Amino acid sequence: MSSIEPGWYRDPAEPDTQRYWDGEQWIGKPLPADATPPDGPPEPEPEPPLAFPPTPGAQGLPGRADPTWAPPPSGVTPVDRRPPQQMGQGGPGPVLPPGFPEPSGDMQKHTLAGPGLRLSARLIDTVAVLLLNLVVNGYFIYRFLQEVTPAVEAAMRDGTQLNPLQLSEKANNLQLTIMFIGLLLWFVYEVPMTAYTGQTLGKKMVGIKVVPIYGQPLRLGWIGLRWSFMALPFLFLACGIFLLLADALWCLRDRPYRQCLHDKSPGTTVVLVPAPADPADPAQTVKGDTDVSSTDAR
Numbered sequence: 199m200s201s202i203e204p205g206w207y208r209d210p211a212e213p214d215t216q217r218y219w220d221g222e223q224w225i226g227k228p229l230p231a232d233a234t235p236p237d238g239p240p241e242p243e244p245e246p247p248l249a250f251p252p253t254p255g256a257q258g259l260p261g262r263a264d265p266t267w268a269p270p271p272s273g274v275t276p277v278d279r280r281p282p283q284q285m286g287q288g289g290p291g292p293v294l295p296p297g298f299p300e301p302s303g304d305m306q307k308h309t310l311a312g313p314g315l316r317l318s319a320r321l322i323d324t325v326a327v328l329l330l331n332l333v334v335n336g337y338f339i340y341r342f343l344q345e346v347t348p349a350v351e352a353a354m355r356d357g358t359q360l361n362p363l364q365l366s367e368k369a370n371n372l373q374l375t376i377m378f379i380g381l382l383l384w385f386v387y388e389v390p391m392t393a394y395t396g397q398t399l400g401k402k403m404v405g406i407k408v409v410p411i412y413g414q415p416l417r418l419g420w421i422g423l424r425w426s427f428m429a430l431p432f433l434f435l436a437c438g439i440f441l442l443l444a445d446a447l448w449c450l451r452d453r454p455y456r457q458c459l460h461d462k463s464p465g466t467t468v469v470l471v472p473a474p475a476d477p478a479d480p481a482q483t484v485k486g487d488t489d490v491s492s493t494d495a496r
Contacts (some may be wrong), residue, residue: 206235232495310456311406313449316468320446322400323388330383338376345369367468381429385422393421405471411455412465420464427460 202219208231209215215228218239226240332339345368365373391398393416396407408424410416428445431438445459452458455467 204239272413308409308472311468311470313456315404315406315447315470316449316458318340319398319400319404319406322403323398326399327380327384327387334383335376335379338372338379342372342376343367345372382434385425385428388428389418389421389425392424393418394414401468406468407471408466409469410465411467414465416466420466424464424466425461427463 199377202221204219204221206216206229207219209217209224209228212228214231215395216231216233216235217224217225217228218235226242229235258326278292345366349364349369351367392408396416401407407415408421431441431445434441449456449458449461455461457467461467
């Protein structure tokens with residue numbers, strides 16, 4: 199039984215509309231958020247007739263002949279069956295299928311980030327890590343090119359194949375050093391910032407951040423696990439491209455939190471960073487007053 203008094207409230211699933219809460223569920227059609235609702239509940243809509251009424255007494259076919267059957271309230275969907283405070287009246291929130299674990303209270307206030315913003319942030323972070331590698335790894339890359347260039351010139355001069363190219367032991371050691379330093383730089387760039395602020399440079403620039411779904415803190419170990427799954431494809435060289443694509447594209451089909459594969463183990467997702475309130479904006483002032491009123495109603 200909900201503690202919310204019956205009345206007209208802003209619809210959590212569609213914040214630009216309002217609907218009537220009868221104390222247990224939403225009923226009736228939604229109205230625009232700025233419209234003046236009636237004093238009481240909306241008038242019930244006429245129930246459409248069944249095109250093929252089930253035969254009275256038929257087993258397994260609920261219908262008018264079954265005294266336990268009742269039509270669902272008009273316009274009610276699974277996400278609407280929860281009280282307003284469980285959906286978070288401060289934002290739209292994700293649509294949860296029946297029986298799915300409830301997110302934390304903070305998660306309900308956020309709007310999920312789209313794949314385009316996540317891709318833009320990842321590209322910015324990739325450029326930042328490459329620039330770090332040029333600064334820190336530049337000497338080893340120069341030494342590696344010095345070792346490889348004679349072998350490449352000899353292979354081109356003799357007409358032999360460049361793949362596989364026979365590298366000296368020194369060149370192989372330099373290659374491993376470059377890879378190790380590159381992964382270390384990526385780890386130092388990605389993990390601490392994400393664990394303590396939820397944002398890397400790319401995420402700050404596009405206005406998104408990593409948040410926990412079920413209320414657990416963003417611990418350094420969990421974010422390290424999240425990063426390790428992103429770094430795993432680079433250890434498989436050519437075959438790793440398929441793992442990289444599967445990880446990046448998983449959020450396109452994942453519901454309800456649009457998680458990539460590296461978000462699964464730590465239980466994180468990426469959301470939009472809410473814009474700071476502008477006191478000079480009357481629209482935001484009105485919205486803030488509405489949220490306070492909704493809190494008082496709860």
